[in-house]
Amino acid sequence: MRDVAIVSVAQSEHRRAVPELNEVEMVQPIIQGVLEQIGAGISEIDFTCSGSSDYLAGQAFSFVMTLDAVGAWPPIAESHVEMDGAWALYEAWLKIQAGHADTALVYGYSKASPGDLPRVLSRQLDPYYYGPLWPDSVALAGLQARSMLDAGAITEAEMAEIAHRSRTAAESNPHAQLKGSPPVEELLGAPYVSDPLRRHDCAPITDGAVAVVLAAGDRAREWSQRPAWIRGIDHRVDSHNFGARDITRAPSAGLAARRAGLGDGPVQVAELCAPFTHQEKILRNELGLGDEVVVNPSGGALSANPVMGAGLIRLGEVANRISAGEFDRGVAHATSGHLLQQNLITVLEGDS
């Protein structure tokens, strides 16, 4: 295994809508920023990989357009995934492991504001049995929350506490879209948007972007005082047929965590990509995180949720805290699909 680290992270100041910019105009300052932080030019990047979806902004070949921000002519080695940028990072990590690259630029972005995101996301579903019903993503998440409430696996008060804690933490995150929260009692007095979910239980709709640079070995040490080494990374999937599985759990997240070696040592910080409050509880259980672990100090996806970027942001947030010396070992989680269907776990460590 080659030692590969996250050495630079940049993200936008996330907003509900960025109508004045197209996707490449929104992404370019982030890509420029992530390279400038390490004093590198694109010629020093061996491989570029992005995560995005054309369906979000209704922009055909969106990812080809955003490559203009990378200086992609003459042609560079690049790839793209129609998933969260965390999976793009996984592909880049494999490329480096295979010896085809020593450095990689990875980015993910979403301009979801032109469309009706909860409806657009229904196109991720099985096209025969689920897709024709056009179920919106919030109502689908409501099924999962209801199953947990019915099973006694969570309470509405716990859900409100997760929302309150996340958005309070986001007050110190300059990139966060939603900062601060009314007290839990006030949250619980709010009406349902999709019973049993209240507005505070749901991530916001976000336009935003994130980029990171990966580097192997000595190059990582050259670019970062304290690289955040990727010690384990794995992704797994649960059945899309959620009528046939226990949706109060996400076994794929637990399996990915074990395969990534999460249990090989104590973990101090976790960034979990939970776009709905109840999903944080599922992930804590699957990953076996105790109360001593600091969870989502950035505010998590509940404070800014650029689809296709929110998972890569989790990696960046853990890496930044390790590089800053705040923590030595952390775990980042990313998800794709509905109801925590697909889960990617990365264990990051700093040199002691």
Added chain:
Amino acid sequence: MAESPDAGEILRAPLTIGYDFQRTTGPVIGAFFTALAERRMLGIRDTGGRVVCPPVEYDPESGEPLTDMVEVGTEGTVRSWSWVSRVREGQPLATPHALALIQLDGADTSMLHVIDAADPSEVSTGARVRVRWAPESVDGFGNLVCFELAEGKG
């Protein structure tokens, strides 16, 4: 220098992207849709003996091909639900309703569909529901309009 238009001056236009995807059903999903036209519901028996409804081609655990389709009930039990207060284009009902996971009698898994109810207080986990068929036979999935509440508790 090029002046940057602010958000108010930026151009906007409605953009509609639509495709009428034609999807081949294969023998299992095709049989399910065919049965709907006959006002019947079908599941399929997996290798562990569970009845999966709606039917799938391969065993969810082992990946073995499945071939034994069985008829299940047109009534069932609500296993989970949420309330759709803002109805979106394309959804089966035009008024607020429940999205639900419904386990049909004789099935071991749940299907996703909607329940016609006036208010969330009418819906509960464990409630009994039955299929509302389209008044006239139409092709496939369109025969299943929605579910409606029935007497009793599952």
Added chain:
Amino acid sequence: MGSGPTFAQDADRSVSAMPEGLWGQPEVNVPDGGGTEQVRRVTVPATMVYDYTPGAAPTRFLRGLQEGRILGERAEGGTDVYVPSRGMDPVLGRATTESVEVGPKATITTFCVVHIGFGENAPPPPFVSALILPDGAAVSLYGTVLGIDHTEVRIGMRVRPVWKDPAERTTSFENITHWEPIDEPDVSAEELKGHM
């Protein structure tokens, strides 16, 4: 509200049988029903509506078209003028910030003769569809060439845009209805290098 998917039987095209061995799914046992013809294919509409915004640079380009001008853009420190700019110099990976008017005279860099009808917005076939390099620009625009027999169109030919009347112009690329030849010598292939 939608009525769910509609179902096409074999009216418009036949469903071909997969070769033996390629279609791995075995026959299934189905309980007897009413003898309805087996559904083989479903039509599943997927339509989404967006409030599309083109971004800052394309907005500048489209507003220029409304004034009858073709506006390209150049990045700071760059030499190439992109038209229309989507906001970036793709070689430098930097934002284009300097507005540069290009054309209106232009050169055909490549073309094809279209013999298939493309609906009400396209000219009647055969017609010439071309990439057109406005003077001063690094990249070509797409357009149709009319006012000349398609057999006489050639690479390097000089053309100019034909605009809608000012009163009819909007912030649309359709303000240029087509391009027509002008009486100037052809541009040599050598001079078009790098712009093809």
